Amino acid sequence: MDFIYAIDLAGTFVFAISGTLTAAEKKFDLFGAAIIALITAVGGGTIRDLLIGSQPVGWMQNQHYLILIGLAIPFSFFLKNYILKLRRTMFLFDAIGIGLFTILGLQKTLAFGLSPVIAVMMGVVSAVFGGVLRDILCNEIPLIFRQEIYATACLAGAVLFLFLKNMGLDNDLNMLLTILLIITIRILAVKRQWRMPVMR
Amino acid sequence: MDFIYAIDLAGTFVFAISGTLTAAEKKFDLFGAAIIALITAVGGGTIRDLLIGSQPVGWMQNQHYLILIGLAIPFSFFLKNYILKLRRTMFLFDAIGIGLFTILGLQKTLAFGLSPVIAVMMGVVSAVFGGVLRDILCNEIPLIFRQEIYATACLAGAVLFLFLKNMGLDNDLNMLLTILLIITIRILAVKRQWRMPVMR
Amino acid sequence: MDFIYAIDLAGTFVFAISGTLTAAEKKFDLFGAAIIALITAVGGGTIRDLLIGSQPVGWMQNQHYLILIGLAIPFSFFLKNYILKLRRTMFLFDAIGIGLFTILGLQKTLAFGLSPVIAVMMGVVSAVFGGVLRDILCNEIPLIFRQEIYATACLAGAVLFLFLKNMGLDNDLNMLLTILLIITIRILAVKRQWRMPVMR
Numbered sequence: 366m367d368f369i370y371a372i373d374l375a376g377t378f379v380f381a382i383s384g385t386l387t388a389a390e391k392k393f394d395l396f397g398a399a400i401i402a403l404i405t406a407v408g409g410g411t412i413r414d415l416l417i418g419s420q421p422v423g424w425m426q427n428q429h430y431l432i433l434i435g436l437a438i439p440f441s442f443f444l445k446n447y448i449l450k451l452r453r454t455m456f457l458f459d460a461i462g463i464g465l466f467t468i469l470g471l472q473k474t475l476a477f478g479l480s481p482v483i484a485v486m487m488g489v490v491s492a493v494f495g496g497v498l499r500d501i502l503c504n505e506i507p508l509i510f511r512q513e514i515y516a517t518a519c520l521a522g523a524v525l526f527l528f529l530k531n532m533g534l535d536n537d538l539n540m541l542l543t544i545l546l547i548i549t550i551r552i553l554a555v556k557r558q559w560r561m562p563v564m565r
Numbered sequence: 566m567d568f569i570y571a572i573d574l575a576g577t578f579v580f581a582i583s584g585t586l587t588a589a590e591k592k593f594d595l596f597g598a599a600i601i602a603l604i605t606a607v608g609g610g611t612i613r614d615l616l617i618g619s620q621p622v623g624w625m626q627n628q629h630y631l632i633l634i635g636l637a638i639p640f641s642f643f644l645k646n647y648i649l650k651l652r653r654t655m656f657l658f659d660a661i662g663i664g665l666f667t668i669l670g671l672q673k674t675l676a677f678g679l680s681p682v683i684a685v686m687m688g689v690v691s692a693v694f695g696g697v698l699r700d701i702l703c704n705e706i707p708l709i710f711r712q713e714i715y716a717t718a719c720l721a722g723a724v725l726f727l728f729l730k731n732m733g734l735d736n737d738l739n740m741l742l743t744i745l746l747i748i749t750i751r752i753l754a755v756k757r758q759w760r761m762p763v764m765r
Numbered sequence: 766m767d768f769i770y771a772i773d774l775a776g777t778f779v780f781a782i783s784g785t786l787t788a789a790e791k792k793f794d795l796f797g798a799a800i801i802a803l804i805t806a807v808g809g810g811t812i813r814d815l816l817i818g819s820q821p822v823g824w825m826q827n828q829h830y831l832i833l834i835g836l837a838i839p840f841s842f843f844l845k846n847y848i849l850k851l852r853r854t855m856f857l858f859d860a861i862g863i864g865l866f867t868i869l870g871l872q873k874t875l876a877f878g879l880s881p882v883i884a885v886m887m888g889v890v891s892a893v894f895g896g897v898l899r900d901i902l903c904n905e906i907p908l909i910f911r912q913e914i915y916a917t918a919c920l921a922g923a924v925l926f927l928f929l930k931n932m933g934l935d936n937d938l939n940m941l942l943t944i945l946l947i948i949t950i951r952i953l954a955v956k957r958q959w960r961m962p963v964m965r
Contacts, residue, residue: 683821
């Protein structure tokens with residue numbers, strides 16, 4: 366449990382860094398960057414919580430997320446060049462982050478008594494809609510609508526989780542396996558430049 | 566009731582097709598198109614449900630909507646050219662859809678104990694905000710802010726519905742009449758190119 | 766209390782005018798302008814209410830706000846040139862409006878049992894997110910992400926309010942002082958062209 370929580374916080378931190386760097390590219394000021402960092406990090410979970418009716422939304426009830434996001438902003442401002450060199454590490458944490466956010470979002474939705482199909486959808490929303498909101502606020506077409514396999518990796522992991530859960534697999538082992546699947550698909554997708562089909 | 570439900574599903578299907586085709590124009594991949602289809606079809610009702618506090622939002626509680634949206638996506642992908650020839654049929658179903666969504670949204674809001682003015686507004690929101698969200702996600706200025714009479718047709722129908730309801734008209738007859746009014750205004754508006762006034 | 770309510774309504778009116786004028790610049794029609802006016806005026810409070818779970822959202826429960834917004838739209842349409850001459854008056858009311866909205870939003874959040882940090886954030890959201898939504902709907906990068914000190918003034922006022930509240934200061938006096946601080950920072954920021962730091 367503590368391990369999951371640590372990954373959750375690490376994922377939040379990486380998402381906040383990604384938000385800050387995107388805001389910086391757009392020449393946002395410090396306040397704008399802070400908003401984008403926050404929304405990138407907690408936006409997906411916020412939309413899930415609003416849709417299923419879990420309010421106040423999650424990040425309002427645990428200050429650790431806010432503290433980490435608050436740390437990520439000056440960290441990104443002052444160590445920008447250093448972070449850009451760590452691109453691979455960042456990518457890995459992002460992959461771990463979306464894996465975990467997917468499964469946690471799915472579990473929360475099931476706990477609210479909603480159907481498995483909705484739970485899978487809310488898992489994906491938790492993982493990827495922070496980035497969608499970030500792109501909308503930066504006046505860009507959301508990256509994941511045109512990018513390599515990203516949401517699809519989350520979708521695959523979520524579906525496998527449900528399947529193994531129905532097979533009676535131990536929950537911790539199931540989480541581990543499905544998060545690893547998401548990470549693996551992400552890495553392969555980027556290495557091999559997998560793409561989703563586009564309409565002619 | 567079954568008839569209303571059938572129209573509701575048909576409207577959802579047409580909205581999802583419109584979303585998929587918009588996404589395709591933007592060269593979104595399959596995942597992006599699915600998201601836009603979903604949001605176009607259920608976005609208006611979702612915003613209404615969030616504002617009035619009806620959660621989990623409506624489409625989470627009935628899988629039929631999701632199934633139809635899921636069917637609309639490959640349907641649009643594979644039959645794109647055929648659909649574009651059916652432009653008139655699509656337009657008609659869209660008009661029927663916004664008519665029904667307006668009145669259903671109005672009724673749900675009244676059932677939540679909110680005032681008639683709010684109910685009229687939420688009726689219009691139910692009908693047109695799916696399209697607004699679609700346009701924002703595609704990085705376009707929402708069409709209905711500059712287009713021919715669209716939301717105004719819904720507004721007129723919603724106001725008439727409330728008026729006839731207060732006059733004691735039978736509910737089914739009232740729905741039929743006001744939805745027909747919305748459809749008629751829409752058709753006339755497009756045929757005669759009616760426009761809302763713009764500020765000089 | 767009546768005085769606070771009067772300022773609240775005046776702020777709403779000015780926000781709605783600002784929304785209408787922005788929509789007019791974009792050549793939106795009357796309906797589009799009405800939507801932008803509404804969202805500019807009540808959007809910040811709406812997002813706060815959704816996040817903390819106060820539904821139906823505030824403006825649905827008091828028709829005065831809607832009436833004022835309804836008045837602001839034709840007022841802006843017909844008196845546009847006159848309003849543009851009143852730029853200083855408009856600016857002052859906007860500054861008073863964000864000051865009041867910040868403190869009212871903060872108090873409402875505290876009343877929902879949320880932490881002081883969250884209350885400060887929701888105060889700022891109440892004041893500035895109407896403008897953010899306005900800009901997104903107009904397909905612009907939100908102004909406050911790149912502009913002079915705006916949200917920061919609200920932040921300073923919110924933090925001071927909490928501090929003085931913990932010191933035991935009378936609530937009315939506290940509101941007066943902190944709103945004045947927000948107004949003063951706003952005026953100085955514009956006069957002296959203060960800017961937030963931007964990432965190199």
